[in-house]
Amino acid sequence: MRIKHTYRYSVPISVNAIESITHAALLCCRSLATDGLLSPFIRNESPVSTRKMLLDIALSALALVVACWILFEPILRAGRTFWGAARLIFDSNTVDLKARYGEWAVVTGSTDGIGKAYAKELAVRGMSLVLISRNFDRLENTRKEILATNPNVEVKVIVADFSKGKDIYEKISIQLQDLPVAILVNNVGKQYEYPMYLGEVPETELWDIINVNVGATTLMTRMLIGAMEKRGRGAIVNVSSGSELQPLPLMTVYAATKIYVKSFSEALRAEYSRSGITVQHLVPFFINTKMNAFSAKLQVSSVMVPDATTYARNAVATLGKLDSSTGYWAHGIQQFFTVIPPVWVRTKIGQLINQTFREDYFKGKTVS
Numbered sequence: 001m002r003i004k005h006t007y008r009y010s011v012p013i014s015v016n017a018i019e020s021i022t023h024a025a026l027l028c029c030r031s032l033a034t035d036g037l038l039s040p041f042i043r044n045e046s047p048v049s050t051r052k053m054l055l056d057i058a059l060s061a062l063a064l065v066v067a068c069w070i071l072f073e074p075i076l077r078a079g080r081t082f083w084g085a086a087r088l089i090f091d092s093n094t095v096d097l098k099a100r101y102g103e104w105a106v107v108t109g110s111t112d113g114i115g116k117a118y119a120k121e122l123a124v125r126g127m128s129l130v131l132i133s134r135n136f137d138r139l140e141n142t143r144k145e146i147l148a149t150n151p152n153v154e155v156k157v158i159v160a161d162f163s164k165g166k167d168i169y170e171k172i173s174i175q176l177q178d179l180p181v182a183i184l185v186n187n188v189g190k191q192y193e194y195p196m197y198l199g200e201v202p203e204t205e206l207w208d209i210i211n212v213n214v215g216a217t218t219l220m221t222r223m224l225i226g227a228m229e230k231r232g233r234g235a236i237v238n239v240s241s242g243s244e245l246q247p248l249p250l251m252t253v254y255a256a257t258k259i260y261v262k263s264f265s266e267a268l269r270a271e272y273s274r275s276g277i278t279v280q281h282l283v284p285f286f287i288n289t290k291m292n293a294f295s296a297k298l299q300v301s302s303v304m305v306p307d308a309t310t311y312a313r314n315a316v317a318t319l320g321k322l323d324s325s326t327g328y329w330a331h332g333i334q335q336f337f338t339v340i341p342p343v344w345v346r347t348k349i350g351q352l353i354n355q356t357f358r359e360d361y362f363k364g365k366t367v368s
């Protein structure tokens with residue numbers, strides 16, 4: 001369990017660790033060569049014992065690398081998370097998104113919650129918008145709301161239900177074909193109605209979660225990334241969740257779709273960063289939106305559970321600066337403490353928290 005966890009979260013940091021350790025091993029070899037152990041080799045003594053000695057040194061160096069990796073990786077991981085949180089607090093530079101990426105942004109799931117607030121923030125920064133959600137009236141209301149405060153931008157709407165899967169993308173693509181989309185915000189997401197055991201989740205709800213959380217992010221990206229590549233610029237923002245940080249019992253499928261979003265984002269960045277495309281992976285923790293309606297506690301805004309507007313204002317400010325971020329300083333601090341314990345401990349804690357939410361949900365049902 002522990003080894004798996006170390007591998008999953010450590011690769012970029014451990015490359016640095018390996019470099020340092022290799023450097024230390026080289027110094028060590030040089031000192032061995034001059035001070036004794038390797039001196040027979042230098043003096044051409046006994047090739048057999050020299051080979052054995054070199055093998056011993058190589059094995060010792062390997063053991064040293066593995067030991068350092070296991071010992072220091074959690075510290076380096078926590079350090080990296082701390083640095084991410086510190087950047088959110090102290091780095092107040094903002095990127096001119098329109099100048100850097102272009103004029104048009106598409107936001108999926110944009111009539112409520114984070115998507116709506118994010119779209120508003122982009123409009124404040126002069127971006128014209130395409131809003132995509134299921135309901136035309138809600139889209140129209142959002143469009144009017146945005147135009148009332150930002151009359152200089154254009155806002156278009158597309159009605160689409162991402163839970164329908166494959167069939168909707170051609171229609172969306174036709175409606176977007178003449179627009180030079182500069183920023184795609186893959187925000188739309190679906191969560192369980194309340195924390196459930198897998199066998200309790202209705203089958204249609206599972207398909208919806210997969211089609212919305214995995215399907216929409218993948219297919220919308222594929223639809224728009226080719227044109228961004230041709231223009232040599234663009235940004236894709238993939239909204240994941242703190243639930244990606246470990247398996248999450250009672251929200252098993254939701255959390256699994258979010259680790260997909262993380263993996264997808266990181267691989268996509270490696271494929272397309274040479275084309276001038278930013279791929280940002282956003283990892284919000286709890287935000288006061290209707291997605292968390294299963295818990296009355298999460299329907300009260302606070303520093304740790306901000307409202308969508310506060311979250312989006314902070315998150316948009318990280319675009320173009322941080323490839324992976326919680327998007328909000330207090331969530332950065334939460335992430336720092338979350339990743340310290342090993343994965344199995346976090347999984348257990350997640351299960352206990354979800355068990356509490358589940359009980360709250362049933363208590364709420366009994367009262368009402």
Ligand SMILES: NC(=O)c1ccc[n+]([C@@H]2O[C@H](COP(=O)([O-])OP(=O)(O)OC[C@H]3O[C@@H](n4cnc5c(N)ncnc54)[C@H](OP(=O)(O)O)[C@@H]3O)[C@@H](O)[C@H]2O)c1
Pocket residue numbers: 108109110111112113114115116132133134135138160161162163164187188189190212239240241242283284285286287288289290291292308
């Ligand atoms: N809230 C949190 O605590 C939290 C934490 C971490 C990550 N996230 C992630 O943040 C993203 C946004 O979450 P949120 O809390 O803002 O959600 P939300 O308040 O439930 O809003 C969801 C938005 O998506 C639209 N939508 C829902 N199903 C859709 C579908 N099948 N097709 C098209 N549009 C659909 C909804 O509009 P219509 O109903 O009008 O279609 C609404 O505009 C999600 O990816 C979520 O996983 C949320």
